[in-house]
Amino acid sequence: MKELVINLLKQRGVKLRSIAEIAYDLQSPYNPGLTLEDCIISVEQVFEKREVQHTILTGLALDKMAEEDNLEEPLATIIKTDEPLYGIDESLAMTIANIYGTIGVTSFGYLDKKKTGIIEELDSSEGRVDTFLDDIVAGIASAASARLAHQLKKEEQAEIS
Template sequence: MEHPEQEKIPYSLNSRKVAEATREWLHKRGVTILEIAELVMMLQKKYYPGLTMEECIDNVEKVLRKREVQNAVLTGIQLDLLAEQGQLISPLQEMIENDEGLYGVDEILAFSIVNVYGSIGFTNYGYVDKLKPGVLERLNDKSLGPVHTFLDDIVGAIASAASSRIAHRKQSELEEALGEKPVSDDIV
């Protein structure tokens, strides 16, 4: 009987609602855009010394506007939430609740985010996912209560995707500075 309104109004995707839900749920699960941007800065400052936090934030925002990314974020957070509430079927419940090492669906979802910005982000993703810097350390701390089996990988993936986006952008800027006309819409 849930969603009686849907029985009346035919389904039609509203992309703005998906985008807004993504941002809201990241916020509800305690992750800020700023924290993700800090991961990006950590990953990219070595290559682009002049990189600003403003640019990092802007790139994270752009990544979050992609539907493919939103789908992964919402699905991952959903599974975390249900595991937290003990509502999954066994043994999926135990595997997600305990961040089972041989359960890799969290990595698979995270990877779908990285893929949208191409293969150059694979390395950054694995690196942050292993070292768990900044916000990832907190998300990965099993003693704190909430289940973030999916969210820590997803946040690392968003940071990696934003890093890939920056790499493409910086190349365009460089070419422009050299008087060339780069292919402007390589990555958006």
């Protein structure tokens, strides 16, 4: 299923590297030895989680259904216009961000406001619905970043011991 969701994201224009670049931007100020390759590995590890796979499948299905006019009103319009008070798109994506703890949630909030990299492209896409996808990408990048932060802390503690 991991490969399925990665391919579905690619079909929507989202590459693992694009997500890893966001994770790198989040973590590099705190980890001077961090590489983009480290971030790619971390993103891949996030995709191993079944709850991440299920969240991606759900969000992409809702975006696609809205795009193809297969949702009833008023939900169709709410999702198509990314209604600011809807919040379900963020709630769904925060389940991914929270996998590695609170740091992922705070990073998600930052990305949801700042909209960097591919997140900004998805948020402002014309002619398609990416209401859930932009937040899912932010959730994955946040989780990957949090995973890297925990990994660095573990390495630092091992050096002290």
